[in-house]
Amino acid sequence: MSSSARTRMLRRAAAEIRPGMVVNLGIGLPTQVLAHVPANLPVCLHSENGIAGVGPVREGAAADRNLIDAGGAYVSTVPGASFCDSATSFAIVRGGRLDLTLLGAFEVAGNGDLANWIIPGQFTPGAGGAIELAQKARRVCVLTTHADKSGRSKIRKRCELPLTAPACVDRIVTDLAVCDVTAEGLVLTELADGVSVAQVLAATDADLIVPEGAIPTF
Amino acid sequence: MRLPDKTATMEAAIAAIPDGATIMLGGFGVPGTPFCLIRELVRQGQKDLTIIKNDANETGMGVDWLLEAGQVARLIASHIGLNSRAVRMMNAGEIEVEFAAQGILAERIRCAGSGLLGFVTDIGLGTRMARGKTEVTVEGRTGLLETALFADFALVHADRADHFGNLCYAAAARNFNPLIAMAARRTIAEVETVLPLGALAPEEVHTPGPFVDQVIALPELPEVYGVVQR
Numbered sequence: 001m002s003s004s005a006r007t008r009m010l011r012r013a014a015a016e017i018r019p020g021m022v023v024n025l026g027i028g029l030p031t032q033v034l035a036h037v038p039a040n041l042p043v044c045l046h047s048e049n050g051i052a053g054v055g056p057v058r059e060g061a062a063a064d065r066n067l068i069d070a071g072g073a074y075v076s077t078v079p080g081a082s083f084c085d086s087a088t089s090f091a092i093v094r095g096g097r098l099d100l101t102l103l104g105a106f107e108v109a110g111n112g113d114l115a116n117w118i119i120p121g122q123f124t125p126g127a128g129g130a131i132e133l134a135q136k137a138r139r140v141c142v143l144t145t146h147a148d149k150s151g152r153s154k155i156r157k158r159c160e161l162p163l164t165a166p167a168c169v170d171r172i173v174t175d176l177a178v179c180d181v182t183a184e185g186l187v188l189t190e191l192a193d194g195v196s197v198a199q200v201l202a203a204t205d206a207d208l209i210v211p212e213g214a215i216p217t218f
Numbered sequence: 219m220r221l222p223d224k225t226a227t228m229e230a231a232i233a234a235i236p237d238g239a240t241i242m243l244g245g246f247g248v249p250g251t252p253f254c255l256i257r258e259l260v261r262q263g264q265k266d267l268t269i270i271k272n273d274a275n276e277t278g279m280g281v282d283w284l285l286e287a288g289q290v291a292r293l294i295a296s297h298i299g300l301n302s303r304a305v306r307m308m309n310a311g312e313i314e315v316e317f318a319a320q321g322i323l324a325e326r327i328r329c330a331g332s333g334l335l336g337f338v339t340d341i342g343l344g345t346r347m348a349r350g351k352t353e354v355t356v357e358g359r360t361g362l363l364e365t366a367l368f369a370d371f372a373l374v375h376a377d378r379a380d381h382f383g384n385l386c387y388a389a390a391a392r393n394f395n396p397l398i399a400m401a402a403r404r405t406i407a408e409v410e411t412v413l414p415l416g417a418l419a420p421e422e423v424h425t426p427g428p429f430v431d432q433v434i435a436l437p438e439l440p441e442v443y444g445v446v447q448r
Contacts, residue, residue: 048320049246049390063445066249066377066389072300074445083389085396086246086272087328090321094341124309125299129320132341166344 001145001175008192009175011036012218013102013143016171021099022046022092024133026116027071029143030102046098048129050089053081070129090129094136101137103130105144105172107159110186110206112169114142115161127164134165146174146203153205155179155186176200178218185209193217221382221415226432231406232258235371239264242327242369242402243271243281244395247300250387251280252375252408253442255434259373260287268292270327270369272320272394274304279442285313294367296320319347322364324397330366331400331429337364372402376425379409380416383430384423392424399425406432410439 001009010029014036017023024046025031034056037043045054048070055076058064063074084092092098107115114134117127134140144154155172172179177200178190187209188200197210232255235241241259245251260283267289274281274295284290285303292314298304308315318326319341329337338361342348352363374395377388385407387395399405412435 047390049249049393051390064389065443065445066391068247068249068390070246072247072446077389083387083392086320086324086393087397090324093321094339125305126295126297126315126317127319127347128297128299131319131345131347132321135341163345 005175005192008218009143009173012178012190013141013173016100016102016141016173017041017043019043022052022097024048024093024098024101024137026101026103026130026133028104030104031071031073033102033143046089046092047075048086048089048133050084050086051075051077051081052084052092053078055081090132093129093132096136096138098133098137100139100141101133102141102143103134105142105154106148107154107156107161108142108144108169108172109156109159110181110208112167112181113159114140114164114169115159116164118162120162130164134168139171140169141171141173142169143173146176146200153203156205157207176203179208187211188215190216190218221427223381224383224427224431224433225381225412226434228254228258228408228434231255231432231434232262234404235259235262235264237264238266239370240268240270240368242372242394242398243269244372244374244393244398245275245280246272246390246393247275248279248443248446249389250375250391250393250395251275252373253280253440254436255373255406255408256280256283260284260289263287263289265289266291268294270294270367270398272296272323274298274301276300276446277303292316294318294323296323317347323367324394326364326367327394327397327401329364330368331397334366336366338362339364367401369398369402370404372398372405374399374405374407374425374430376407376409378411378413378418379407379430379433380413380418380427381433382415382427383407383433384418384427385409385425385430386418386422387424396425399429404431405429406434408434408436410436
């Protein structure tokens with residue numbers, strides 16, 4: 001993936017964050033979306049370890065030893081931020097106060113199943129907060145490259161890896177396209193600039209519904 | 219009337235922990251981890267411990283000291299990915315690891331601390347996290363029975379406290395600390411600054427003193443509490 005394709009994908013994902021939302025950004029690609037969110041957008045970033053109102057990353061001497069986000073990065077808080085314990089932090093998630101989460105994926109299926117926490121025999125660190133974020137955020141947007149490093153499509157007919165949560169994903173944003181999980185199936189809704197429908201179909205294992213007429217680009 | 223003084227020495231407080239004890243540790247990564255109490259536990263060498271903590275810290279600190287010393291039989295956590303020794307020992311069968319979803323782990327601890335036996339949740343339904351759990355139907359909805367998680371000892375790190383054990387936590391160092399402080403038969407708090415009674419305003423107390431049994435003033439903070447250089 002070229003750096004311009006990556007930037008385009010991150011910028012497109014940032015557009016999912018709307019004014020007034022409470023948002024949790026998953027570890028990995030989603031964290032990088034932050035750099036593309038306008039500084040003056042009224043939004044509350046949540047972190048699982050008990051922060052509502054996460055601010056920009058702090059490095060070097062500016063880092064506070066007691067202030068990390070759930071990914072371990074030293075962060076700041078914005079004016080009006082609050083801290084809470086871990087039970088309260090997940091009450092925000094499970095209680096329906098989290099409007100949006102952007103999550104990474106190993107595999108995501110056309111029906112919205114998500115696998116992003118375990119590869120048996122290879123990667124078994126534990127789920128952390130992923131299950132609750134995937135299952136209970138009011139809107140779940142997956143941000144991932146369309147294919148893995150070996151070129152295998154991550155957008156699957158069915159997930160082969162153990163699920164994080166079944167039927168939880170609303171939208172998938174990749175370097176090639178935006179796809180929405182609907183009652184009818186997975187629908188191609190946007191194309192990355194310069195990418196054709198044929199390219200997306202060839203790179204997608206899941207059945208993809210292509211609407212008639214022009215498809216918007218990002 | 220005067221509130222009791224619970225200040226104690228670290229050596230005596232940790233010496234009450236027997237082999238085979240179940241111990242909850244505060245902390246999410248470095249912030250809130252009671253490194254000095256853990257270090258004393260390593261020095262005294264209690265064995266066959268069950269450790270309950272969100273994570274296994276990183277290699278070379280905190281929980282990792284206990285793992286390296288062979289003191290841990292069982293670990294209950296939500297994520298141990300930053301400690302390669304913990305993952306290796308789990309895969310080699312040298313320790314038993316039970317994973318819980320992070321908020322469910324927190325809630326199981328909170329439940330124990332509130333005197334409840336358990337709760338019902340739909341978190342994990344349709345995934346391998348549901349394996350071995352009892353399905354319960356509540357008003358027509360199916361959930362999983364999650365049991366309360368108790369401990370013999372809770373080791374807490376607080377920023378400020380008074381002699382009675384009223385605790386205040388700094389920033390994101392709060393995390394699991396106030397929950398584990400409620401869920402153990404004996405709660406031992408290491409504290410960066412111990413203040414006289416009345417110095418903490420009642421409104422600013424995070425963990426009320428009745429939950430805390432012993433208060434240990436830390437003389438100085440070792441480097442491990444600082445910003446991690448990566």
